[in-house]
Amino acid sequence: xxxxxxxxxxxxxxxxxxxxxxxxxxxxxxxxxxxxxxxxxxxxxxxxxxxxxxxxxxxxxxxxxxxxxxxxxxxxxxxxxxxxxxxxxxxxxxxxxxxxxxxxxxxxxxxxxxxxxxxxxxxxxxxxxxxxxxxxxxxxxxxxxxxxxxxxxxxxxxxxxxxxxxxxxxxxxxxxxxxxxxxxxxxxxxxxxxxxxxxxxxxxxxxxxxxxxxxxxxxxxxxxxxxxxxxxxxxxxxxxxxxxxxxxxxxxxxxxxxxxxxxxxxxxxxxxxxxxxxxxxxxxxxxxxxxxxxxxxxxxxxxxxxxxxxxxxxxxxxxxxxxxxxxx
Amino acid sequence: xxxxxxxxxxxxxxxxxxxxxxxxxxxxxxxxxxxxxxxxxxxxxxxxxxxxxxxxxxxxxxxxxxxxxxxxxxxxxxxxxxxxxxxxxxxxxxxxxxxxxxxxxxxxxxxxxxxxxxxxxxxxxxxxxxxxxxxxxxxxxxxxxxxxxxxxxxxxxxxxxxxxxxxxxxxxxxxxxxxxxxxxxxxxxxxxxxxxxxxxxxxxxxxxxxxxxxxxxxxxxxxxxxxxxxxxxxxxxxxxxxxxxxxxxxxxxxxxxxxxxxxxxxxxxxxxxxxxxxxxxxxxxxxxxxxxxxxxxxxxxxxxxxxxxxxxxxxxxxxxxxxxxxxx
Numbered sequence: 001x002x003x004x005x006x007x008x009x010x011x012x013x014x015x016x017x018x019x020x021x022x023x024x025x026x027x028x029x030x031x032x033x034x035x036x037x038x039x040x041x042x043x044x045x046x047x048x049x050x051x052x053x054x055x056x057x058x059x060x061x062x063x064x065x066x067x068x069x070x071x072x073x074x075x076x077x078x079x080x081x082x083x084x085x086x087x088x089x090x091x092x093x094x095x096x097x098x099x100x101x102x103x104x105x106x107x108x109x110x111x112x113x114x115x116x117x118x119x120x121x122x123x124x125x126x127x128x129x130x131x132x133x134x135x136x137x138x139x140x141x142x143x144x145x146x147x148x149x150x151x152x153x154x155x156x157x158x159x160x161x162x163x164x165x166x167x168x169x170x171x172x173x174x175x176x177x178x179x180x181x182x183x184x185x186x187x188x189x190x191x192x193x194x195x196x197x198x199x200x201x202x203x204x205x206x207x208x209x210x211x212x213x214x215x216x217x218x219x220x221x222x223x224x225x226x227x228x229x230x231x232x233x234x235x236x237x238x239x240x241x242x243x244x245x246x247x248x249x250x251x252x253x254x255x256x257x258x259x260x261x262x263x264x265x266x267x268x269x270x271x272x273x274x275x276x277x278x279x280x281x282x283x284x285x286x287x288x289x290x291x292x293x294x295x296x297x298x299x300x301x302x303x304x305x306x307x308x309x310x311x312x313x314x315x316x317x318x319x320x321x322x323x324x325x326x327x328x
Numbered sequence: 329x330x331x332x333x334x335x336x337x338x339x340x341x342x343x344x345x346x347x348x349x350x351x352x353x354x355x356x357x358x359x360x361x362x363x364x365x366x367x368x369x370x371x372x373x374x375x376x377x378x379x380x381x382x383x384x385x386x387x388x389x390x391x392x393x394x395x396x397x398x399x400x401x402x403x404x405x406x407x408x409x410x411x412x413x414x415x416x417x418x419x420x421x422x423x424x425x426x427x428x429x430x431x432x433x434x435x436x437x438x439x440x441x442x443x444x445x446x447x448x449x450x451x452x453x454x455x456x457x458x459x460x461x462x463x464x465x466x467x468x469x470x471x472x473x474x475x476x477x478x479x480x481x482x483x484x485x486x487x488x489x490x491x492x493x494x495x496x497x498x499x500x501x502x503x504x505x506x507x508x509x510x511x512x513x514x515x516x517x518x519x520x521x522x523x524x525x526x527x528x529x530x531x532x533x534x535x536x537x538x539x540x541x542x543x544x545x546x547x548x549x550x551x552x553x554x555x556x557x558x559x560x561x562x563x564x565x566x567x568x569x570x571x572x573x574x575x576x577x578x579x580x581x582x583x584x585x586x587x588x589x590x591x592x593x594x595x596x597x598x599x600x601x602x603x604x605x606x607x608x609x610x611x612x613x614x615x616x617x618x619x620x621x622x623x624x625x626x627x628x629x630x631x632x633x634x635x636x637x638x639x640x641x642x643x644x645x646x647x648x649x650x651x652x653x654x655x656x
Contacts (some may be wrong), residue, residue, distance in 0.1 A: 164481040
């Protein structure tokens with residue numbers, strides 16, 4: 001019996017992961033009897049047969065990481081981060097939360113390891129933002145990380161720390177670079193990547209959406225459902241199968257904006273597509289042009305991480321998960 | 329007129345760089361009127377037509393980095409580090425000096441930038457230790473960094489910070505991954521790489537040396553002379569020619585241990601070669617087997633970094649620089 005700690009447990013992925021783990025009841029060979037959701041805001045209550053505790057705080061506050069580790073959770077998900085735009089606007093905050101917060105967590109684990117031999121599985125959510133132009137059209141597992149944002153830099157540093165703390169035997173880490181989540185549920189946000197979701201999410205419910213880039217822009221996607229699958233598999237996978245390289249690009253679906261729009265047309269017709277207004281935005285186009293288009297995520301596939309089958313499947317998953325009723 | 333600050337100024341490369349810059353009198357378009365050598369130990373006096381100041385301290389002590397930046401040096405060389413073996417033995421010290429020290433320096437520069445617009449060229453010495461097996465026989469400029477030591481991890485993080493602080497406009501950084509220095513002058517040390525130098529350095533002066541690995545081990549080398557050339561060029565090169573990727577593998581000479589030995593035989597004869605005792609050491613062999621063998625350092629070559637011509641030239645440079653008299 002053991003505890004699972006989710007740092008970032010009130011977020012979109014954290015909460016879905018918590019529900020998936022509560023339903024599954026076990027992870028990485030540990031029967032779960034406790035689930036702790038830590039975040040800067042209180043996580044909502046979830047239905048679960050096991051004890052679910054919500055805690056709020058700042059991972060970088062003195063003693064905060066130690067307090068989370070004191071109960072020695074068998075598995076830790078570290079999903080918390082200041083997002084890309086905010087880390088770019090507020091340099092100090094981004095480094096404090098995304099770099100120092102991660103390091104505090106790993107150090108708290110190491111100190112407990114030195115005292116007691118504690119060595120938990122730690123799953124760290126990294127990002128495609130670790131990659132930056134110039135990039136090949138299809139990126140392999142050996143591509144150098146050249147982030148073009150402070151957020152991407154902080155994630156790349158987190159990956160390096162995770163690999164070193166794991167190599168030294170202080171913890172059993174695995175970093176997974178999540179594809180861009182599509183369709184991201186909820187309201188439109190200010191992220192440069194927001195339109196990849198909003199051009200589908202809004203028209204599906206009869207609302208307008210703006211497309212700021214050319215329809216031939218290509219990118220790499222996973223549904224929320226696939227992303228949760230990656231996180232669960234990263235908790236379950238046997239340490240000795242991973243090897244020394246502990247950071248993996250997750251498999252995804254490569255699609256152009258035009259292909260997204262055709263998927264929308266198939267399920268919701270021309271009327272839905274007509275809700276998309278093309279308003280080219282040179283600033284967003286410049287950002288997106290430096291982003292990855294597609295990956296050969298061979299190592300993750302070999303290790304059993306399972307992507308969505310197609311962009312159509314991504315759309316279908318959204319319609320099912322969000323219980324959207326399409327008009328005939 | 330301006331100041332050059334060398335952090336690690338009492339080290340083997342730091343002191344040679346100081347002499348080279350004192351003789352050259354200018355760097356990166358700045359006429360030098362002051363040279364500051366900072367290190368944990370006092371740097372020896374050097375002959376120079378300009379003012380040379382030596383300072384001792386710990387870069388991670390509160391205010392230490394700010395004090396070095398207060399005089400706003402036009403160019404800063406950051407060569408200081410806890411070496412590989414010590415960073416592996418003393419985890420906390422390695423992270424403190426190699427990661428926190430570097431970050432303190434960059435932060436002190438950023439704070440001065442925010443106050444006054446200060447934006448110095450910063451040359452950071454990185455290392456081949458950022459690379460780890462499995463590696464291709466010839467490593468390109470796009471190879472992922474997968475360090476297999478805490479030292480290599482700390483250098484890789486330094487590279488990422490340098491790139492981000494430069495991208496944000498806080499400083500004008502360039503990181504150079506130095507080949508293994510050969511022949512490293514001075515006494516034998518405990519570094520796993522020490523034999524690459526000692527099997528030449530010791531026999532050249534009539535002393536014995538031990539070879540712990542197979543003669544077919546291949547590695548990547550630069551003479552101290554070439555390394556100083558890289559550091560000077562990294563200070564001189566125009567920022568707009570470097571591009572967004574600010575960390576570069578330096579060109580070198582690839583050679584096997586057998587080729588090293590043949591170079592020794594050509595200049596010093598069979599008697600010198602007979603001074604090398606082959607005592608295979610499985611532990612050293614295991615470490616060395618994960619190291620890079622050769623690079624296609626195309627970007628650095630295009631940017632004008634100049635390697636040694638051959639392994640023979642490396643040997644000749646050592647004999648000239650160390651004023652070794654070969655017996656007939």
